[in-house]
Amino acid sequence: MRKRRQFIVNKKLQFQYVSFAIVPLIVGAAFVYYLIYLMTMNQMAIPEIILYYLVPAMRRTNEVLMVIAPLALIGLFVATVLASHRLAGPLHRLDRELHRVASGDYSVRITFRKGDELSSLAHSLNSVLDVLEQKSKEA
């Protein structure tokens, strides 16, 4: 099996996959961040205490996040694109091979890369193709 060269084979599907993974994570992280800020602020209660302790701590946290967050996002994006490819790649390949079957070529066998999703589906389809090829030879 050839090594992966193209990691984006189905833009729409993979974009959805990446969105489903990243957007809830960002929203959740932002919500937790705000919740901690709000609870801490309410707990400190007195304005001078908030101003001298919480506000500088939040400023420092924001400065660190300004550096870490973009790196984390890039890493997360790459990781989810790679993960999505393990699903989109086999689907793309399945689509291509089934077109060949539809045109009458029953010798096609579907093979996925090691670790790809849907391997059991490929195995079942290959069994079907075995039967189809056998029947076409008998006919």
Added chain:
Amino acid sequence: MMKRPFLYPIAPLPLLALLICAALAYSTIPPLEPLEWFAFSQEDELEDWSEKVLNGKVAYWIDYIGNNGFLHSRSIKACSAIYRKVTIDIDELPMVSWKWSVVQFPDKPAPEFDDYPARLYVCFPGISFSRSKFLEYVWDRNQEKESVLTGAAENIKIIVVRSGDCEEGLWCIEERNIHDDYVMAFGAEPPKRVRAIAIMSDADGTESSAEALFDDIKVGYYVFSQNK
């Protein structure tokens, strides 16, 4: 047989309507008693307050003169507050009043030092610190009475309600309209509800000592002579 008057079945209706109107009118009269009244007469009364420490702990305890209990605070180079959550609709019940006395003022070489022997906070927490607003009623020896100062941030306004020594005796009594004070200090309409009040004595900035007494803090009532 005597014939019943034609209006007999509906005769009680005007009376019923009158009773309903009276009940509605009564329900719209603001209560004369404050929603929150802290008399500091019980030893365990401070259990409902939480302490917030900024720079060293100030001693707060219930003290007595005869049978009269009050809150005593003593700060030695320290700054901490006691804080109590309340929910007061200041559109309806804008008044706050309290008794206080300063036993010892901090040694302030200049008015710039923000140590005050006695403060009463009225807190309007928001969705963030910058959206929260705080009114502080303070007693100071250096600032003029009724002067409005900006605290450590723009959203903290300090109103000097008492300047110098108390001339009325041991206790000085204050009564303020929170709504009007907020408008005067911030130049805008206040949030609908006060969410907390706090008391503080601090002398950490001047590294000196301060001592004050507080009693009968009443929050959330209405005075008919007031516009609000």
